[in-house]
Amino acid sequence: MDQHFCIHRPARALFAFGVACILGTVILQAQPARIDFRHPAQDDVRRSNRITAVLQDRKGFLWIGMDDGLFRYDGFSFLPFTHHAEDPRSLAEGAVTCLYEDRAGRLWIGTDSGLCRKGVSSDDFDRFRNEPSNPNSPSDSRISSLFEDDRGTLWIGTHNGLNAFDR
Numbered sequence: 001m002d003q004h005f006c007i008h009r010p011a012r013a014l015f016a017f018g019v020a021c022i023l024g025t026v027i028l029q030a031q032p033a034r035i036d037f038r039h040p041a042q043d044d045v046r047r048s049n050r051i052t053a054v055l056q057d058r059k060g061f062l063w064i065g066m067d068d069g070l071f072r073y074d075g076f077s078f079l080p081f082t083h084h085a086e087d088p089r090s091l092a093e094g095a096v097t098c099l100y101e102d103r104a105g106r107l108w109i110g111t112d113s114g115l116c117r118k119g120v121s122s123d124d125f126d127r128f129r130n131e132p133s134n135p136n137s138p139s140d141s142r143i144s145s146l147f148e149d150d151r152g153t154l155w156i157g158t159h160n161g162l163n164a165f166d167r
Contacts, residue, residue: 055099057107065096070109081123089124092116100146102154110143115156128165130158138163 053065062073069082070091083093094112101107107118114129115138131137140160147155154165 052096053099053110055101055107057101058105063099063107065099065109067095070096070099081118081125088127091125092127092129097143098146100148100154102148103152108146108154110146110156112142114138114141115143115146130160 050067051064052067053063055063057063060075062075064071064073064078069080071081072079081091084090085093091109092111092114094114096109096111098110099107100110105120109116109118109125114127116125116127118125128138129141130139138156138158139162140158142159143156144159145155145157147157149155152167154167156163156165
């Protein structure tokens, strides 16, 4: 006895529509997405084209570390933070190597010449650098990485070892 698979006309139309929808979806998803790169006005940032670190803080500011300083970008303009030899509350000299925002909203900046902590409500920086005679100072002033663990300890990677900073 021959059995034939038979689809009635309305069901056949519904089946064809379903197949078309599935294939259409697959074809649309297979199309490469167009990626457009924008280049914000960077006149203030052009002193050095080498970006070394980028971080978006909880307020939405974009912090950009470079060979010669730090910039805060608010979506419209760049605000520079640089080293000033006569100002002990300015950013440490040297290239910015890493950026980290801790759970309290403080920005930490690793540089080639020490660790900096930006004031939460000011544009002042506290500096921490290696002092060979002080065993409680960082093991090296060349900071390479920053991380905060679940207990709030800031871990600082340097060119001469790992440091734990209990604030």
